[in-house]
Amino acid sequence: MSLERPRTVEALKERLIEFSLFLCAFASVLTTVAIIFVLFSEAVFGLSGTAFFKEVSVTEFFTGKRWSPILKPQEFGVLPLIVGTLWVTGIAAVIGLPIGVLTAVYLSEYAQPRVRRIVKPFLELLAGIPTIVYGYFGLAIVTPYVIQPLFKDLLGFKVGTFNALAGGVVVGIMIIPMVSSLTEDALRAVPRSLREAGYALGSTKFDVVVRIVLPAAFSGVVSAFLLAISRAVGETMAVAIACGSMPNLTANPLEQIQTMTAYIVQASGGEAPPGTIEYQSIYAVGLTLFVMTLILNIVSQWVMLRFREVYQ
Amino acid sequence: MSKLDHSSPSDLFQSGKKETRLFAYLCAAATWSSAAILVILLSAVAFKSWGWFDWQFLTSYDSRRPEKAGVFAGLIGTFWMISFTILFSVPIGVGAAIYLEEYAKDNWLSRLIRVNLSNLAGVPSIVYGILGVTLFVRMFGVFGEGGHLDSFIGWKVEELNFWGISISLPLGEVVLAGAMTMTLLVLPVIIIASQEALRGVPPSIRHASLALGASKWQTIRHQVLPAAIPGIMTGVILSISRAIGETAPLICLGIAAYVPFAPGGIDSPSALIEHPEGMLQAPFDYFTVIPIQIYNWALDHREAYKGLAAAGIAVLLLMLLFLNGIAITIRNYSNRHIRW
Numbered sequence: 001m002s003l004e005r006p007r008t009v010e011a012l013k014e015r016l017i018e019f020s021l022f023l024c025a026f027a028s029v030l031t032t033v034a035i036i037f038v039l040f041s042e043a044v045f046g047l048s049g050t051a052f053f054k055e056v057s058v059t060e061f062f063t064g065k066r067w068s069p070i071l072k073p074q075e076f077g078v079l080p081l082i083v084g085t086l087w088v089t090g091i092a093a094v095i096g097l098p099i100g101v102l103t104a105v106y107l108s109e110y111a112q113p114r115v116r117r118i119v120k121p122f123l124e125l126l127a128g129i130p131t132i133v134y135g136y137f138g139l140a141i142v143t144p145y146v147i148q149p150l151f152k153d154l155l156g157f158k159v160g161t162f163n164a165l166a167g168g169v170v171v172g173i174m175i176i177p178m179v180s181s182l183t184e185d186a187l188r189a190v191p192r193s194l195r196e197a198g199y200a201l202g203s204t205k206f207d208v209v210v211r212i213v214l215p216a217a218f219s220g221v222v223s224a225f226l227l228a229i230s231r232a233v234g235e236t237m238a239v240a241i242a243c244g245s246m247p248n249l250t251a252n253p254l255e256q257i258q259t260m261t262a263y264i265v266q267a268s269g270g271e272a273p274p275g276t277i278e279y280q281s282i283y284a285v286g287l288t289l290f291v292m293t294l295i296l297n298i299v300s301q302w303v304m305l306r307f308r309e310v311y312q
Numbered sequence: 313m314s315k316l317d318h319s320s321p322s323d324l325f326q327s328g329k330k331e332t333r334l335f336a337y338l339c340a341a342a343t344w345s346s347a348a349i350l351v352i353l354l355s356a357v358a359f360k361s362w363g364w365f366d367w368q369f370l371t372s373y374d375s376r377r378p379e380k381a382g383v384f385a386g387l388i389g390t391f392w393m394i395s396f397t398i399l400f401s402v403p404i405g406v407g408a409a410i411y412l413e414e415y416a417k418d419n420w421l422s423r424l425i426r427v428n429l430s431n432l433a434g435v436p437s438i439v440y441g442i443l444g445v446t447l448f449v450r451m452f453g454v455f456g457e458g459g460h461l462d463s464f465i466g467w468k469v470e471e472l473n474f475w476g477i478s479i480s481l482p483l484g485e486v487v488l489a490g491a492m493t494m495t496l497l498v499l500p501v502i503i504i505a506s507q508e509a510l511r512g513v514p515p516s517i518r519h520a521s522l523a524l525g526a527s528k529w530q531t532i533r534h535q536v537l538p539a540a541i542p543g544i545m546t547g548v549i550l551s552i553s554r555a556i557g558e559t560a561p562l563i564c565l566g567i568a569a570y571v572p573f574a575p576g577g578i579d580s581p582s583a584l585i586e587h588p589e590g591m592l593q594a595p596f597d598y599f600t601v602i603p604i605q606i607y608n609w610a611l612d613h614r615e616a617y618k619g620l621a622a623a624g625i626a627v628l629l630l631m632l633l634f635l636n637g638i639a640i641t642i643r644n645y646s647n648r649h650i651r652w
Binding site: 010013014017018020021022024025026027028029031032034035038039041042098099102103105106107109110111119122123124125126128129130131132133135136137139140141173176177180204205206209210227230231233234235236237240241261264265268269274275282283286289290293294296297298301 | 329331332335336338339340341342343344345346347349350352353356357360403404405407408410411412415416422424425428429430431432434435436437438439440441442443445446447450452453496499500503527528529550553554556557558559560563564566603606607610611618621622625628629632636
């Protein structure tokens with residue numbers, strides 16, 4: 001009897017199943033190809049004759065200081081949208097990253113298991129709340145009950161219904177669960193022996209946490225930061241509701257702004273007819289956004305691999 | 313060394329302790345602040361929706377008069393879209409995960425698929441919206457009056473009819489277009505969650521099955537998959553609840569907020585009995601979802617609409633809470649009953 005498997009209907013069936021499962025997995029690659037193709041089709045090549053970057057030069061797009069896609073004279077300088085995105089991302093980072101890391105340190109180093117069991121579900125719920133709810137929270141609660149009393153009534157600044165600060169604050173709250181859970185994973189991967197060695201040399205708990213555990217988990221923490229920032233850059237609904245819809249190259253976060261994502265929401269809401277340059281500008285902004293988040297994600301993975309300390 | 317000699321060990325301990333305690337308090341405060349924010353957020357929604365969230369709100373279509381407006385069209389639309397999303401995304405997602413965990417050899421192709429998956433999971437949802445509107449809603453402008461087919465060969469297709477079901481071409485902002493966009497959006501998450509569930513099944517089970525003469529697929533079908541089902545279901549429920557709250561890609565598709573009918577005309581169980589063919593028409597009908605209605609109400613300046621938005625959010629959060637409850641129950645149940 002030969003040891004080779006007989007070529008039967010059964011064997012053919014096995015091969016067919018394997019192939020269809022492969023197609024399922026390959027669908028994800030096709031999705032990426034489709035995303036890139038669609039973005040390029042209207043922004044760069046122009047399947048239907050014109051394309052965005054054939055009408056507007058790349059330098060004009062990235063250095064122009066005015067974004068006015070509908071009102072004449074039309075101008076397509078993306079800087080106001082990028083600055084809007086940076087304001088929201090910056091404010092979110094200032095709020096979300098420290099709170100996220102401190103939460104992770106508390107959960108991994110200080111908290112009793114009982115406390116952990118109580119707090120974890122809160123963070124999971126916070127992570128599961130849809131972003132549109134955060135937008136509503138920013139517009140209906142944070143601006144009128146926190147920002148306006150503080151900056152308008154107390155300090156005398158002008159604060160509108162829509163402002164970059166409210167959007168930044170809610171996006172900051174939104175990234176806390178993500179930062180804390182990724183950082184906590186990184187902290188837990190630091191072996192116990194390192195902590196014990198620290199205590200044996202007479203370190204206090206503070207020293208062990210800040211000088212030993214956090215540096216040892218450095219790559220994980222940085223990669224968590226980058227992922228969270230990428231998430232903040234791509235965040236849409238919270239920003240579209242709380243920050244307003246006016247492209248604004250401003251140094252004042254209390255003014256109304258528009259982020260790249262919010263512009264896509266506003267413009268694809270229906271007015272721009274396909275084939276026009278204002279319609280194609282959606283794809284140009286989408287491409288910029290896609291490239292920015294992709295770079296952040298890739299750098300995050302690279303940091304994770306490149307600077308990871310491997311413990312036995 | 314000289315520094316150590318001058319201060320006694322107890323001094324060192326004292327100065328360290330203060331720092332330690334302060335830092336510990338800071339960490340605890342940061343942690344509890346998240347919990348506090350959640351409580352504030354939920355009570356704010358409850359407070360603002362007071363008086364708006366009632367039976368009439370759940371059973372009415374949207375209206376120009378806030379006291380008559382409701383979330384019914386969104387509820388039905390969300391149900392249809394999510395049903396089709398589950399139908400498409402679960403088989404493909406679980407299939408992909410099985411391939412990656414059980415079949416894939418370590419070659420460039422499977423590495424490409426893995427790297428690509430983690431990057432896809434980080435693509436902003438609005439980009440999926442741009443993909444969906446071009447691919448499904450407009451279909452690259454191939455069909456319809458003035459489309460590519462029309463201008464090249466003079467072929468104007470605007471509608472297909474099968475057995476009384478009308479399918480417009482291009483698809484337009486219909487249930488199916490929304491579901492396919494959502495499928496692409498949740499696939500990476502479902503695949504990654506299912507991979508983890510499959511990885512949790514110990515190899516010994518596979519070896520035992522193969523040793524008894526089962527084929528690879530028989531092993532997967534009858535041993536590995538049943539053992540991984542609780543983990544897969546938890547992952548699926550969590551990603552589906554993400555899809556329920558997702559708004560940005562649907563706005564990008566051009567889904568309208570004001571839809572005064574149910575897809576396929578099925579607005580009650582009796583309508584289902586009277587014209588069951590509506591079930592087949594529904595995927596090709598226009599629809600709206602709860603988050604789009606919330607968005608529309610939230611941006612209205614009149615105070616009454618803020619209440620409507622809060623009531624919509626309350627409905628959305630209750631749905632998500634229910635789904636998460638199911639996921640947690642499955643997780644706890646399987647943790648208790650499966651031991652390796």
